[in-house]
Amino acid sequence: MITLRSRREIEKIRAANQIVAEVLQHLRAIIEPGISTLELDRETEKMIRRAGARPAFKGYAGYPASLCASVNEVIVHGIPRRDVVLKAGDIISLDVGTELHGYYGDAAVTLPVGEVSEEANRLMAVTRGSLEAGIAAAWPGEHLYTLSHRVQQYVEDRGFSVVRDFVGHGIGTALHEDPQVPNFGQPGTGMKLKAGMVLAIEPMVNAGTWEVEILADGWTAVTKDRRLSAHFEHTIAITEDGPEILSMLA
Numbered sequence: 001m002i003t004l005r006s007r008r009e010i011e012k013i014r015a016a017n018q019i020v021a022e023v024l025q026h027l028r029a030i031i032e033p034g035i036s037t038l039e040l041d042r043e044t045e046k047m048i049r050r051a052g053a054r055p056a057f058k059g060y061a062g063y064p065a066s067l068c069a070s071v072n073e074v075i076v077h078g079i080p081r082r083d084v085v086l087k088a089g090d091i092i093s094l095d096v097g098t099e100l101h102g103y104y105g106d107a108a109v110t111l112p113v114g115e116v117s118e119e120a121n122r123l124m125a126v127t128r129g130s131l132e133a134g135i136a137a138a139w140p141g142e143h144l145y146t147l148s149h150r151v152q153q154y155v156e157d158r159g160f161s162v163v164r165d166f167v168g169h170g171i172g173t174a175l176h177e178d179p180q181v182p183n184f185g186q187p188g189t190g191m192k193l194k195a196g197m198v199l200a201i202e203p204m205v206n207a208g209t210w211e212v213e214i215l216a217d218g219w220t221a222v223t224k225d226r227r228l229s230a231h232f233e234h235t236i237a238i239t240e241d242g243p244e245i246l247s248m249l250a
């Protein structure tokens, strides 16, 4: 079931997402070689709770942390660990979710640690660009899978691949709501988007194969070929005037 959100509800979802955006900004400022992903998780949880919100990922389907910290070949759902210590040349996807007064925020960025390879830089830029291409299609009357196709096309035109096994999602009074938002699809198909829909769009882009493997912890998703992966996510509202990014720092 897809719920169309009122202006008042959209502002509540924005408030939850503003906390996410502030956390991501803070994490960006403190990542450096030598810091562990567990320390990043501690900072994340502290900041979310200080803002009066709750970490939405913690306890979700048994997920043990407030942050997903996915380094290099890890696509998504990297569990923060004391023994995962960042080093120059790594790229890290930071994915944060919040619940504030019953409404949810969800966004992610991928960042370089020190100097990274040209391929890593290109992968991050293309993944961010594909998210922007998807968001640009989020207008009332557009077909959902046209948006999906725009993401896929943007990525594949630039020689990378989109992950099939994980998708974006509706978001509002739950972290995951209908519809699913794949990062691949047939243009002109799928439901028509409507003003009031709120979506988390989250392309996961691999340097090599799109195929995924899940590690023994049941969460960590890695590329089958162990090449690099990047991930960006925004929560957006579809309005009569087009897409509004709710997880962009005001």
Ligand code: MF3
Pocket (backbone or CB within 6 Å): 056, 057, 058, 060, 061, 063, 068, 077, 095, 097, 106, 107, 108, 169, 200, 202, 233
């Ligand atoms: N942004 C991801 C998602 O929407 C992160 C979820 S992690 C989980 O699925 F722990 F909450 F599952």
Ligand code: CO
Pocket (backbone or CB within 6 Å): 106, 107, 168, 169, 200, 202, 233
């Ligand atoms: Co999400």
